[in-house]
Amino acid sequence: MxxxxxxxxxxxxxxxxxxxxxxxxxxxxxxxxxxxxxxxxxxxxxxxxxxxxxxxxxxxxxxxxxxxxxxxxxxxxxxxxxxxxxxxxxxxxxxxxxxxxxxxxxxxxxxxxxxxxxxxxxxxxxxxxxxYLPTARPGGDYFESLDEAGKRRFLERFVGEVIQLARSGFVHRDLHYNNLLVTASDEIVWIDAHVRPLPAKASAQWHALAQTLTINKLRGETYRAYAEQYMHALWHSETG
Incomplete structure (x- = not known):
């Protein structure tokens, strides 16, 4: 009701x-x-x-x-x-x-x-x-505060959650760091949630996921390419 x-x-x-x-x-x-x-x-x-x-x-x-x-x-x-x-x-x-x-x-x-x-x-x-989570930080600010090794580790966690969402049949429509908060215990919290269904056709699913990774939103080609490489390995290792 x-x-x-x-x-x-x-x-x-x-x-x-x-x-x-x-x-x-x-x-x-x-x-x-x-x-x-x-x-x-x-x-x-x-x-x-x-x-x-x-x-x-x-x-x-x-x-x-x-x-x-x-x-x-x-x-x-x-x-x-x-x-x-x-x-x-x-x-x-x-x-x-x-x-x-x-x-x-x-x-x-x-x-x-x-x-x-x-x-x-x-x-x-x-x-x-x-x-309201007053002690959590915007994801973009958190990302910029990390050293290069920390940024790659964060990207791996970030991509892992994107894949987790895809396993449930959905893809995020606006994937960038400021759609997240990061708590004092380094937990990711998704605060801006616009999702769409993942394509039903298996051959179209990877393309739909890869398109969500952009240079501007991930703050540079280095991070976009690393995220895509990690996403590809994770996605195909689980889908076979």
Whole structure:
């Protein structure tokens, strides 16, 4: 049974009302604020981030793609009808993807629900509420802090988890370090989860995996090539 909770959430000096689906351990009142940590997250993403007053929850907010005044037809069709009324917000898609990652055995933040605003005046229609991990570091910063041997070891762990996801039938759509956090105990946590099914045809599966490794997102051809070599060996040793 799908559970729903109506929350009035103050942030950005305004009170916004959301329908929150599949809420888990949410308070009746929730206040969100921007911090230096959330501002750092925003440097690597198009989303906005906020932290709850009790430091327990991280909120990811995605604004409408189209401007209501400049592109009214696109806004009405995509941002209002499709995303709000057909429940196709980024938060809902990411909530489902995080479940897929967790089912594959990868660590993700605990999800406390996904929400949407039906108010057309609220451009921030998409809301995802997750566990906040204040001591974890963005994956990109962690990677850059390592020496060359450490970077290769990290790439091996990273690729190993990509293969683990592929074994469950999925591939990540946007594979880069800042979709991860690394905890104080060096555990990888997947925080940005957009996945798609791996092709059913076996001959197409390796190509789909290899395409996820890019020079820019892995910070250089040296690391992309090493990741691909390690991925190839791992994938083909298990598939025969």
């Amino acid at each position: 799908l559970s729903v909770k109506l929350l009035d959430i103050p942030f950005d000096d305004a009170r916004r009302r959301y329908l929150v689906f599949q809420p888990w351990r949410l308070p009746d009142r929730l206040r969100l604020a921007s911090t230096t940590t959330t501002q750092e997250f925003e440097q690597h993403a198009s989303s906005r981030f906020y932290v709850s007053d009790d430091q327990a929850l991280l909120a990811k907010v995605v604004p409408d793609k189209f401007d209501k005044r400049r592109q009214p037809f696109n806004w009405f069709a995509r941002d209002y009808l499709e995303k709000r009324w057909l429940l196709q917000t980024d938060a809902h898609k990411e909530f489902r993807s995080l479940r897929i990652l967790r089912k594959a055995g990868l660590r993700t933040p605990t999800c406390h629900g996904w929400g949407l605003s039906l108010n057309p005046r609220n451009r921030n229609a998409s809301l995802l509420l997750m566990e």
